[in-house]
Structure formats: structure tokens, C-alpha cells
Amino acid sequence: xxxxxxxxxxxxxxxxxxxxxxxxxxxxxxxxxxxxxxxxxxxxxxxxxxxxxxxxxxxxxxxxxxxxxxxxxxxxxxxxxxxxxxxxxxxxxxxxxxxxxxxxxxxxxxxxxxxxxxxxxxxxxxxxxxxxxxxxxxxxxxxxxxxxxxxxxxxxxxxxxxxxxxxxxxxxxxxxxxxxxxxxxxxxxxxxxxxxxxxxxxxxxxxxxxxxxxxxxxxxxxxxxxxxxxxxxxxxxxxxxxxxxxxxxxxxxxxxxxxxxxxxxxxxxxxxxxxxxxxxxxxxxxx
Ligand code: NAD
Numbered sequence: 298x299x300x301x302x303x304x305x306x307x308x309x310x311x312x313x314x315x316x317x318x319x320x321x322x323x324x325x326x327x328x329x330x331x332x333x334x335x336x337x338x339x340x341x342x343x344x345x346x347x348x349x350x351x352x353x354x355x356x357x358x359x360x361x362x363x364x365x366x367x368x369x370x371x372x373x374x375x376x377x378x379x380x381x382x383x384x385x386x387x388x389x390x391x392x393x394x395x396x397x398x399x400x401x402x403x404x405x406x407x408x409x410x411x412x413x414x415x416x417x418x419x420x421x422x423x424x425x426x427x428x429x430x431x432x433x434x435x436x437x438x439x440x441x442x443x444x445x446x447x448x449x450x451x452x453x454x455x456x457x458x459x460x461x462x463x464x465x466x467x468x469x470x471x472x473x474x475x476x477x478x479x480x481x482x483x484x485x486x487x488x489x490x491x492x493x494x495x496x497x498x499x500x501x502x503x504x505x506x507x508x509x510x511x512x513x514x515x516x517x518x519x520x521x522x523x524x525x526x527x528x529x530x531x532x533x534x535x536x537x538x539x540x541x542x543x544x545x546x547x548x549x550x551x552x553x554x555x556x557x558x559x560x561x562x563x564x565x566x567x568x569x570x571x572x573x574x575x576x577x578x579x580x581x582x583x584x
Contacts, residue, residue, distance in 0.1 A: 302391070302459065303328045306353065306363035308378055310334040310343045313395045313425060314369025315434030319348045320467035323436045331359055334431075343431045357385035365463065368394035373534045376405040383409055392417045393460045397483065397531075398538040399447045399476045406449075415453035418460040420446045421479065422469065423487075427526040440468035447476040484542035489550060491532055492543065494525040 305321055307314045310332040318330045332349035333356050334340045340352045353359030360366055360382045370378055375396060386392065392414065396402045399419050406413055424442035426433065444464040448457045461471040474482070504510055536543055560568035 302326075302364040302463070304331060304363045305329070305365045305367065305463070306331045306333060306359050307349070307367045307369055308333045308356070308382075309368065309370035309374075310339050310348065310431045310434075311369065312429050312431075312433045313422065313438075314367065315339075315343055315348045315431035316436065316438040317367060317369065317395070317422075317467065318343070319346075319434050319436040320439060321463070322348070322350065324466050326463060326466040327364070331363065333359055339431045343434075346431065346434065348431055348434050356381060360385035360390070361387065363390060365391040365393070365459070368392070368396070371531060371534055372396040372398055372401060372538050375402050376409065379406060379409045386414075388414070388416070390416060391456055391459055393420050393446075393463075395420060395422055397421060397487070397535050399479045401538040403447070403449060403476050413449045413451045415451050416456045418446055418448050418452045418457050419476070420444055420460060420464070421483070422464070424469070427524055427528075429528045429531075437468070439464065442469055444469045444471050445474050445479055446471060447474055447479050449476070480539050480542050484539055484546045488535060488539060488543045489546040491524050491527060492536075492547060493550070494522050495532065498522050498525040 305318075305327050307318045307330065310318065311334075314332070314334075318332055321327060322330045329350045331351045331353050332340055332343045333353040334343070343349045344352045366382065366386070368375060368378055375394065394402055396419070399421060402419050403413070406417060406419075410417070422439055422442065422444045424439050424444075426435075426438075446457060446460060446464075457473070464471050501510065557569070557572055559565070560572065
């Protein structure tokens with residue numbers, strides 16, 4: 298199946314789309330990597346930086362001639378882009394995406410296609426950075442990182458295998474997960490930490506204005522808060538798309554912090570050491 302993929306079209310040439318396009322080009326995964334972005338400057342930069350072979354000016358025409366189409370736009374743009382490209386998708390054209398949330402992408406596809414096409418295999422690379430835009434594209438971004446595919450009940454085995462092979466060609470390890478499980482897991486491991494980093498920096502920033510406390514921040518603070526520099530609009534969209542799961546994780550975390558607060562307030566050394574020791578053991582285990 299892989300050899301039949303000659304043209305890949307990446308829609309949305311930002312950090313993730315640009316990094317994927319660049320990796321596919323460098324690894325010679327296919328003959329031609331085509332890019333499309335509604336921002337003409339990003340598209341031109343993608344061409345100038347060697348991220349893509351060709352820049353598409355007509356989206357539907359580019360979709361018609363592609364063997365594999367990758368949606369790499371912000372999750373809230375998924376509906377509009379799917380709606381626009383639907384008439385141009387050939388029945389055999391593979392379709393995937395890179396969105397950080399999956400329930401909403403599948404729901405958007407369902408509302409646009411009715412029955413989901415067997416060639417549609419949603420995905421999410423668990424790699425990224427706090428940067429945005431094609432200038433930050435990195436061909437090695439996915440190396441030794443996980444990509445989660447969330448095939449639907451109608452995704453064909455051949456399409457799932459082909460999308461997996463595309464990601465494997467970038468050096469990524471591909472896993473499969475049910476859509477709902479993906480959103481639950483990511484709410485805990487990615488969305489909650491981002492909420493904590495944003496909230497911590499925002500809370501301290503109010504104080505920082507008067508006392509400039511960030512001048513005294515050490516490495517630990519930098520490590521913990523790096524992700525607070527992530528794109529605010531992207532995180533706004535993720536919060537709305539995965540609202541219930543994120544709220545559930547915030548509530549769980551708030552209960553955990555309250556337990557720690559009580560242990561500190563009452564000088565309960567056993568409780569404090571219990572929390573810190575269990576956390577250290579878990580962290581040591583996965584690092
Ligand atoms: P980005 O802002 O760097 O790039 C998005 C690009 O999409 C921009 O160039 C923008 O002009 C373009 N775009 C927006 N609407 C469009 C439309 N309607 N038609 C065509 N192009 C359009 O964002 P990114 O970080 O690359 O994120 C892209 C996707 O990847 C998102 O769905 C995000 O959830 C997912 N993702 C991001 C990360 C990360 O760490 N940044 C990690 C994994 C997955």
C-alpha cells in the first residue's frame with residue numbers, strides 16, 4: 298500500500314504540519330509533498346525553507362491529486378476544512394489528521410460525511426513544542442515519540458496500516474487507542490499539566506508585577522512552566538473540545554492539592570512524606 302502513495306498533501310503548514318512535511322521529504326517517503334495553508338506567508342516560507350516540494354493555491358485541486366491528505370489545522374478549523382475538501386476527496390484517498398483532541402474531530406467528520414469513510418484514520422502525534430508556525434518546523438520532531446491512531450469503526454485495516462507506516466517513516470512509534478480513551482488519557486497527561494502551568498504563571502504574574510519574583514526563579518520553575526508559553530488560542534480550543542475530561546482531571550487534582558494542604562496545615566509528616574515518596578517513585582519509574 299505504501300508504494301502507491303506518491304503525493305501527500307498537508308493542510309495547515311504550521312509547527313506540526315510543517316514538521317511532518319519536512320520529515321516525509323527528508324525521509325523520501327513519497328515523490329511529492331504538497332502544502333496548503335490559508336496563510337500565504339506560511340506557505341511561501343514552507344517552500345523557501347524546503348519544508349514542501351510544492352505549494353498548492355487551489356485546495357480542492359490539491360486534494361483531487363493527493364493519495365494521502367493530512368489535516369494539520371487547529372482543531373476548531375476541522376469542520377470547515379472537511380466541508381471544503383469533501384467533494385474533492387476520491388474514494389481511495391487516505392485521510393488523517395493530527396488534532397490534539399479526537400472526539401470532536403470524529404464528530405465533525407461524522408456530521409460532514411454521514412457514514413465515516415473507510416479511508417479516514419484519525420491520529421495524534423504526542424510531540425510538539427511551545428512554538429508555532431512553519432519556521433519552527435523540525436524534521437526530527439516525531440523521532441522516538443509516540444503517535445496515537447484512533448481508527449473509527451469504519452476505518453479499514455489497510456488505511457490504518459498505511460497511515461501507521463507514514464508516521465513510522467518519520468521515526469515515530471505508532472499506537473492505537475479508542476477515541477474516547479484517547480481524550481481521557483490526554484486530559485490527564487497533557488491537558489491538565491498545561492492548565493496547571495498556565496494557571497501557576499498567571500497567578501504568580503500578578504505578584505511578579507510588583508515584586509519581580511520571576512528574577513529569582515530557578516531551573517525547577519522553568520521546567521515546570523515551559524509549556525505556559527504555548528499558543529493560547531490552541532489551548533482555548535482544546536479546553537472547549539475536551540471540556541468534560543479536563544474538568545474531571547482538574548477536580549481530581551484539586552482534591553489532591555487539598556489533601557496536601559491539609560497535611561501541611563496540620564504538620565502531618567506521615568501524610569506529606571507519603572505523597573512525596575509515592576510521587577517520586579512514580580516519576581523515577583517513567584523517567
Ligand atoms: P500552528 O499554529 O503552528 O499551525 C496551524 C496552521 O494551520 C497555521 O499555519 C494556520 O495558518 C493554518 N490554518 C488555520 N486554519 C486553516 C484553514 N482553515 N485552512 C488552512 N490552513 C489553516 O499549529 P500547530 O501547533 O501546528 O497545531 C496544528 C494541529 O496540531 C492542531 O490541531 C493541534 O491540536 C495539533 N497538535 C499540536 C501540537 C503542538 O505541540 N503544537 C502537538 C500535537 C498536535
